[in-house]
Amino acid sequence: MHTTLISATELKQLLDSATPVRVYDCSADLMNPGAGREQYQAEHIPGASHVSLDEHLSDKAHPDRASGGRHPLPSRERFAAWLGRSGLTSPATQVVVYDRQGANYCGRLWWMLKWCGHEAVAVLDGGWAAWVAAGGVAESGPGPAPPAEAPAYPLSPARAATANTTRLVQQMGSPDLTLLDARAAARFRGEVEPLDPVAGHIPGALNRPFTENLGPDGRFKPASALRVEFEQLLAGRDPASVVHHCGSGVSAIPNLLAMEVAGLGRTALYPGSWSEWCNTPGAPCARG
Structure with missing residues (x-):
């Protein structure tokens, strides 16, 4: 199980094995909200899903959000529902997150998964650039559309502490x-x-x-x-x-x-x- 960092070589080996793996591309730009999706659509790790900082990792609309600030945390329940629709339904699945901005944005998803009790999540060390440098292949396009309905991720006690x-x-x-x-x-x-x-x-x-x-x-x-x-x-x-x-x-x-x-x-x-x-x-x- 990888719980902090994973190298591009280790990720390639995981993807070539029978191990269940979910990969998320969290590339983003605070000054240009559409830039992360554009980067993902141009090139991403095969099978990776795009994650939006504003749409998936923050919640400014619902009163049950879990924090304040410019990027309020969604409730754990609302986030778990999105995780299920994204294809993550088992705590046993190894998750790998990456971005193109020095782990600035993918770290948020890494932490939020720990917050929901999912320990098997790691940041791709070096991000997209490390994947390319290691000879990793790329695919392009919008990625699969998430289903409207799917089982929510099964929440367990948080493995990450917060302060208010x-x-x-x-x-x-x-x-x-x-x-x-x-x-x-x-x-x-x-x-x-x-x-x-x-x-x-x-x-x-x-x-x-x-x-x-x-x-x-x-x-x-x-x-x-x-x-x-x-x-x-x-x-x-x-x-x-x-x-x-x-x-x-x-x-x-x-x-x-x-x-x-x-x-x-x-x-x-x-x-x-x-x-x-x-x-x-x-x-x-x-x-x-």
Whole structure:
């Protein structure tokens, strides 16, 4: 079972075997909502299904959504219904997710599957570029249309922890809470803010841009290197106290994944992130 990363070579071997595998292409662009589907239709791993950040991994329409922010989590039940329609109906199926944006978007699906109790899910290390470099074949086109009705994915207890705004406000300043912000340094400092109404960061948060987890080849750095970097950043803080966030709960996931790859355990996510925090009356904001 692959639960964190999988190489392109390992994925090719899985697809050539009798192992049940579901592959999802999560390519996306925050500034161009249609770009991810266009990239998928141009080229994708054979058999992969396209996943939309806005349509499948977020829910702005229903009152039972599981978080706030710019990309609210759908309820687990609504997400499980979509997973079933996408063809995932068994916890035993190995899932592989990938994108073309440094695991920024496919990490969201990786985490959401853990949140629904599905442990057998891994991120394709290096994404689409690694698949091509390994000689992986491609197909094009819109992909199969999902059925209107299908059994929902069978939910089980969540294997991923979340934090909400109320808890973070109550725990601010506590040694039991370490906030880790994955946004670019200029956004963290509040020098620029292209997406949210307030610039800055949650007071006391540490900054680690999610891109720092990758090497020049687009793959995650070795586990030993990641461990050293996170331990230096945490400076003695307990890794179990870490709650990851970003702008809207998407680009925080590569940091969460990298800590798990580094052997530091599975840490928590604040899904609403800065976009929820900065819109919460009374929640303090900092700059610099």
